[in-house]
Amino acid sequence: MSEPDDLLFTVDQIATVSTAMRVALGLPPKHVDVAHFVAMISDEIEHLRAAGWDDAGIADFVRETTGEPLRQEALAEFYVKPEHRGRR
Numbered sequence: 001m002s003e004p005d006d007l008l009f010t011v012d013q014i015a016t017v018s019t020a021m022r023v024a025l026g027l028p029p030k031h032v033d034v035a036h037f038v039a040m041i042s043d044e045i046e047h048l049r050a051a052g053w054d055d056a057g058i059a060d061f062v063r064e065t066t067g068e069p070l071r072q073e074a075l076a077e078f079y080v081k082p083e084h085r086g087r088r
Contacts, residue, residue: 038078
């Protein structure tokens with residue numbers, strides 16, 4: 001039985017499966033650098049900015065959520081504008 005063409009997965013599902021596969025294979029966790037991280041969350045950054053958040057607040061939120069320091073300047077440097085984001 002084939003899957004429907006409109007089958008969608010959440011980012012959380014993708015992360016869960018990827019992590020489980022890596023554990024099953026005995027591989028270490030996958031990491032991305034700051035540029036790729038900011039690119040991956042650019043859609044959310046756009047929405048937070050539209051809701052009145054500044055980059056300092058967003059960087060603090062990332063630090064509080066991940067435990068990793070993120071310079072607010074990295075948000076401006078690596079943010080990907082909507083017209084340059086890949087859509088599927």
